[in-house]
Amino acid sequence: MDALESLLDEVALEGLDGLCLPALWSRLETRVPPFPLPLEPCTQEFLWRALATHPGISFYEEPRERPDLQLQDRYEEIDLETGILESRRDPVALEDVYPIHMILENKDGIQGSCRYFKERKNITNDIRTKSLQPRCTMVEAFDRWGKKLIIVASQAMRYRALIGQEGDPDLKLPDFSYCILERLGRSRWQGELQRDLHTTAFKVDAGKLHYHRKILNKNGLITMQSHVIRLPTGAQQHSILLLLNRFHVDRRSKYDILMEKLSVMLSTRTNHIETLGKLREELGLCERTFKRLYQYMLNAGLAKVVSLRLQEIHPECGPCKTKKGTDVMVRCLKLLKEFKRNDHDDDEDEEVISKTVPPVDIVFERDMLTQTYDLIERRGTKGISQAEIRVAMNVGKLEARMLCRLLQRFKAGELLEPRRQRLQ
Numbered sequence: 001m002d003a004l005e006s007l008l009d010e011v012a013l014e015g016l017d018g019l020c021l022p023a024l025w026s027r028l029e030t031r032v033p034p035f036p037l038p039l040e041p042c043t044q045e046f047l048w049r050a051l052a053t054h055p056g057i058s059f060y061e062e063p064r065e066r067p068d069l070q071l072q073d074r075y076e077e078i079d080l081e082t083g084i085l086e087s088r089r090d091p092v093a094l095e096d097v098y099p100i101h102m103i104l105e106n107k108d109g110i111q112g113s114c115r116y117f118k119e120r121k122n123i124t125n126d127i128r129t130k131s132l133q134p135r136c137t138m139v140e141a142f143d144r145w146g147k148k149l150i151i152v153a154s155q156a157m158r159y160r161a162l163i164g165q166e167g168d169p170d171l172k173l174p175d176f177s178y179c180i181l182e183r184l185g186r187s188r189w190q191g192e193l194q195r196d197l198h199t200t201a202f203k204v205d206a207g208k209l210h211y212h213r214k215i216l217n218k219n220g221l222i223t224m225q226s227h228v229i230r231l232p233t234g235a236q237q238h239s240i241l242l243l244l245n246r247f248h249v250d251r252r253s254k255y256d257i258l259m260e261k262l263s264v265m266l267s268t269r270t271n272h273i274e275t276l277g278k279l280r281e282e283l284g285l286c287e288r289t290f291k292r293l294y295q296y297m298l299n300a301g302l303a304k305v306v307s308l309r310l311q312e313i314h315p316e317c318g319p320c321k322t323k324k325g326t327d328v329m330v331r332c333l334k335l336l337k338e339f340k341r342n343d344h345d346d347d348e349d350e351e352v353i354s355k356t357v358p359p360v361d362i363v364f365e366r367d368m369l370t371q372t373y374d375l376i377e378r379r380g381t382k383g384i385s386q387a388e389i390r391v392a393m394n395v396g397k398l399e400a401r402m403l404c405r406l407l408q409r410f411k412a413g414e415l416l417e418p419r420r421q422r423l424q
Contacts, residue, residue, distance in 0.1 A: 003037045007047055011153045012161035015182040016112030017098045018152035023069040048138035052128050056154040059127045060120040065147040067097050100202055104175050111178040164246045177212040184244050191243040223248040258293050263339035272335035306334050360392045372403045
């Protein structure tokens with residue numbers, strides 16, 4: 001992007017709330033990739049003129065001055081050895097400059113969150129003429145309105161900045177889902193943790209936020225990845241990191257990424273086996289890091305260490321016999337099952353299950369418990385998982401759990417593999 005495109009992009013990403021001039025300069029100073037122009041007074045005046053004369057930019061006066069925008073890098077305390085984020089012992093609660101105030105079912109098609117949407121005054125006519133000529137300089141405008149002066153991009157510009165150049169601008173999102181997308185846009189490369197969104201930002205039930213996040217995921221507008229924070233107590237807190245597609249960066253832990261890479265390497269080898277020495281050499285890791293890596297693989301049940309004759313696995317690397325005439329044995333890593341990323345909750349599992357489990361024709365004259373028991377009986381010794389019951393009976397997670405517990409209580413079903421809730 002050139003300087004003017006980057007300028008408009010920063011305004012659009014700030015959402016319906018918009019931003020004041022000091023916040024705009026802060027955004028441009030910290031932009032990634034870096035803003036191409038030095039933010040000197042003459043440059044700022046040039047950029048102000050570009051905004052003042054752009055038909056897609058509007059200007060508002062808010063009833064209160066906008067608080068200073070405080071940007072914080074949550075990844076500055078990451079453990080370089082493990083790639084796991086360390087939680088601060090004395091976290092400083094930053095003021096949320098953009099508290100959630102969703103605009104619902106607006107007749108003009110406006111979507112987003114804005115604290116003073118009804119109270120703020122449109123002063124665009126005081127900034128420029130109808131022929132798109134500026135009426136005042138940046139200094140004059142700031143002297144008059146200060147941090148009450150808010151710059152806002154049009155709905156079309158804001159939506160395009162969120163969905164990217166390849167997104168479909170005709171896709172209509174629910175207002176709640178759009179506000180999540182807007183929040184992710186404002187977070188740029190930092191992204192948002194799903195836990196923080198439902199507990200702090202939106203203050204809603206986790207299930208509701210999951211539903212609206214699922215809409216964004218199914219339409220390919222966001223990326224998701226597992227995220228781990230190590231708390232001061234030493235415990236690990238797991239969540240899901242959400243990012244706009246355009247700001248996607250792999251934030252997984254170092255060993256999570258290495259385990260996936262090692263799994264892919266082993267899956268291409270004969271019998272899924274390779275010597276430890278050759279694997280370490282190809283990965284370019286020191287002995288300590290590699291040992292910790294394959295220990296993680298062993299603990300996760302993804303691989304096991306076996307001893308094989310060098311003649312069997314790499315006869316070209318000889319000699320394959322010792323001086324005493326015995327076979328040279330080498331330690332190898334054998335892949336037992338491929339590494340799978342745990343980034344998407346159970347969205348994909350539900351889609352797979354819905355394709356493999358036929359729905360039950362519910363008879364309303366019969367109770368659900370009896371019909372669930374009939375379903376389990378038809379599956380025979382193979383059994384059925386709680387997730388499959390949920391899909392087949394077309395019930396929610398809580399209701400499916402209740403049905404399984406009742407069957408256990410009445411000793412009508414035997415629970416096997418408690419972690420997966422499989423009944424037979």
